Amino acid sequence: MAFTTPSPLGDDQSLAIVAPSRPPDATKLRIGRERLDALGVETRVFPTAEPERDEPASPAARAADIEDAFVDPEVGAVMAYTGGDDQIRILKHLDGDALAANPTRFLGYSDNDNLRLFLWNLGIVSYGLGVHPDLVCDAELRPYTERYLRRALFEESLGRVELAAEWTDDWFDFETGEPREWRDNPGPTTWVGPRADPEKPVSGRVWGGSFAIVKWHLQAARYLPDPDRLDGAVLALETSEDVPPPREVGYTLRAMGERGLLERFDALLVGRPRTNAPTLEWDPEPEGYPGELRGVITRELERYAPDAVAGFGYDFGHTDPSFPLPLGAVATLDPADGSLRFGPG
Known part of the structure; x- marks a missing residue:
C-alpha cells in the first residue's frame, strides 16, 4: 500500500486546532496560538477545542471536528491541543474514506497516537508534537522544538534529526x-x-x-x-x-x-x-x-x-x-x- 505525505502548510491556509482528547485551558491555548503566530501560522480553533468546555465533547463530535478540518480546503494542517486517555473511542466514528480522500498534515502524540495509527492504516503520514505541552511550556519556545516543528509544517520530510x-x-x-x-x-x-x-x-x-x-x-x-x-x-x-x-x-x-x-x-x-x-x-x-x-x-x-x-x-x-x-x-x-x-x- 502506498503512503502519502500530505502537502506542507500553504501560505494561504490555516492550522486547525482540535481537541480529540481533552478540551483546552484558555491560557495555554492562547500561549500556543501566539507562538504559532510568531512562526507565521494562522490558527483556527474548531468547536470541540473551545476552552469554555469543562468536559470533552462526545466521541462522535470530536471525530466530526477532525473530519471537518481534513476536508476543509482552507486548512493545511491540523494540530491536537493535548493528549488524554480515551481517544480510542472516537475511531469508530471516523469516516476513513473522507480522511483518505483529503490527506492533511496532522500533528499530535500521546493519546493522539490513536488517530495517528488510524491514519497509518489509511496510508497517511502524521507527526508528533501538540499545542500543550510542547509549544507552551517554558518562557519561550525551545529552538530545538521550533526547528523540527517548522520542518513538520513546511517541508517534505524531517530529514536528519540531530541530538538536542x-x-x-x-x-x-x-x-x-x-x-x-x-x-x-x-x-x-x-x-x-x-x-x-x-x-x-x-x-x-x-x-x-x-x-x-x-x-x-x-x-x-x-x-x-x-x-x-x-x-x-x-x-x-x-x-x-x-x-x-x-x-x-x-x-x-x-x-x-x-x-x-x-x-x-x-x-x-x-x-x-x-x-x-x-x-x-x-x-x-x-x-x-x-x-x-x-x-x-x-x-x-x-x-x-x-x-x-x-x-x-x-x-x-x-x-x-x-x-x-x-x-x-x-x-x-x-x-x-x-x-x-x-x-x-
Whole structure:
C-alpha cells in the first residue's frame, strides 16, 4: 500500500486546532496560538477545542471536528491541543474514506497516537508534537522544538534529526514560571542483533508511538494493520508519563513476539523515557530505569527478532525538547553512528 505525505502548510491556509482528547485551558491555548503566530501560522480553533468546555465533547463530535478540518480546503494542517486517555473511542466514528480522500498534515502524540495509527492504516503520514505541552511550556519556545516543528509544517520530510543539546523531564509550573532543570544529553545508543550487519543502515516505515496506545490497539485488535504491512518496518515506542514498569513493556513485546508481530520489524526506536510524573504510583530511579527498560527490550528482541537494530534514547516522546516523530514516514537508522533520518512517506 502506498503512503502519502500530505502537502506542507500553504501560505494561504490555516492550522486547525482540535481537541480529540481533552478540551483546552484558555491560557495555554492562547500561549500556543501566539507562538504559532510568531512562526507565521494562522490558527483556527474548531468547536470541540473551545476552552469554555469543562468536559470533552462526545466521541462522535470530536471525530466530526477532525473530519471537518481534513476536508476543509482552507486548512493545511491540523494540530491536537493535548493528549488524554480515551481517544480510542472516537475511531469508530471516523469516516476513513473522507480522511483518505483529503490527506492533511496532522500533528499530535500521546493519546493522539490513536488517530495517528488510524491514519497509518489509511496510508497517511502524521507527526508528533501538540499545542500543550510542547509549544507552551517554558518562557519561550525551545529552538530545538521550533526547528523540527517548522520542518513538520513546511517541508517534505524531517530529514536528519540531530541530538538536542540538553533535555528535561521536569514539569513546568505555570503558576510560578520557574525555569526547569536541564541536563546534558548523552545521546542515543544502539544495539545490533547477533546476525545483523553493524555497518549497514536499516530503513523501514515507522509504526508505533506511545507504548500505552500501542498496547491498547493490541488489546482491542480492531485497528491493527494487516501483519504483512509491518514486514521490514521500524517499531517506535516511548513510555510517556505513565512510566510503566519495565517488566510490563517486556511482557507486551513478548506477546507481540508470540503473535508473530515482533519478528516482522527490522528496527526499533525507543524514545528517551521520563521518570518524573506527579501521578506515579511507584518510584522509578532516574539513573536505573532507562537501563532496565533497555534490558527487557533487548531480551525480547534477541528472542523474537535477533536481526533487528534498536536505538535507545532518541529525542521523541514525553521528555523535552522532542522532535515530531513521523509515523508512516521512512526512517533510516545507522548503527555505526546512531544517526537517524526520515524521508518522505
